[in-house]
Amino acid sequence: xxxxxxxxxxxxxxxxxxxxxxxxxxxxxxxxxxxxxxxxxxxxxxxxxxxxxxxxxxxxxxxxxxxxxxxxxxxxxxxxxxxxxxxxxxxxxxxxxxxxxxxxxxxxxxxxxxxxxxxxxxxxxxxxxxxxxxxxxxxxxxxxxxxxxxxxxxxxxxxxxxxxxxxxxxxxxxxxxxxxxx
Numbered sequence: 757x758x759x760x761x762x763x764x765x766x767x768x769x770x771x772x773x774x775x776x777x778x779x780x781x782x783x784x785x786x787x788x789x790x791x792x793x794x795x796x797x798x799x800x801x802x803x804x805x806x807x808x809x810x811x812x813x814x815x816x817x818x819x820x821x822x823x824x825x826x827x828x829x830x831x832x833x834x835x836x837x838x839x840x841x842x843x844x845x846x847x848x849x850x851x852x853x854x855x856x857x858x859x860x861x862x863x864x865x866x867x868x869x870x871x872x873x874x875x876x877x878x879x880x881x882x883x884x885x886x887x888x889x890x891x892x893x894x895x896x897x898x899x900x901x902x903x904x905x906x907x908x909x910x911x912x913x914x915x916x917x918x919x920x921x922x923x924x925x926x927x928x929x930x931x932x933x934x935x936x937x938x
Contacts, residue, residue: 761829761830761937764828764830768782768815782815789830790812791805793834793837793841794808794811794840797838797842803844808837811836818836831933842904845904884935886898890924892914893924893925893927895924896910896921897924897932899913899914907922
C-alpha cells in the first residue's frame with residue numbers, strides 16, 4: 757500500500773482512540789478532496805460544505821468501524837461524503853416535487869482558483885483511469901458517482917437490469933481503485 761494510505765490509516769486509528777490532533781490532521785489532509793467530490797455532486801457550495809461537515813462528524817464517531825480489507829481509508833471517507841451528498845440530493849428532489857418547484861438553484865460562482873486547479877488535476881487522473889474502463893462500466897460509474905443517480909435510476913437510463921448495473925459499478929470501481937493507486 758502507498759505511503760498516503762498508511763498515513764491516513766495511522767491518523768484514523770488514532771482518531772478512533774479519541775485523538776483530536778490526529779483527527780485535525782486527517783481533516784487537514786483530506787478535506788479538499790472530500791469537498792471537491794461533494795461539490796461535483798451537489799453543485800452548490802453551501803450544500804457541499806454541509807455534506808463535508810456532516811461526513812467528518814460521522815468519521816469522528818465511526819473511525820473505529822473502518823475495515824481495512826474493504827478499501828483504503830480515503831475510499832471509506834469518500835463513500836461517507838458521497839452517501840451524505842446523495843441523501844441531500846434526494847431530499848432536495850423530494851422537496852421540489854412536493855412543492856411543485858422543479859427548478860434547482862445553481863451553484864454560486866465564487867469558486868477559488870485553488871479549488872479549480874485541484875479539481876482539474878484530480879479530474880485528469882480520474883479521466884485517464886475512466887478511459888481504461890469498458891463502456892458499460894464507465895457509463896454506470898459516471899451516472900452513479902458524478903451525476904448522483906441511484907442504481908435504479910442508472911438501470912432506467914441504461915435500460916439494463918439491476919444486477920448488471922451493480923456488477924458494472926463494482927467491477928469498474930475495483931479497476932478504478934487499482935488504476936488510481938498505481
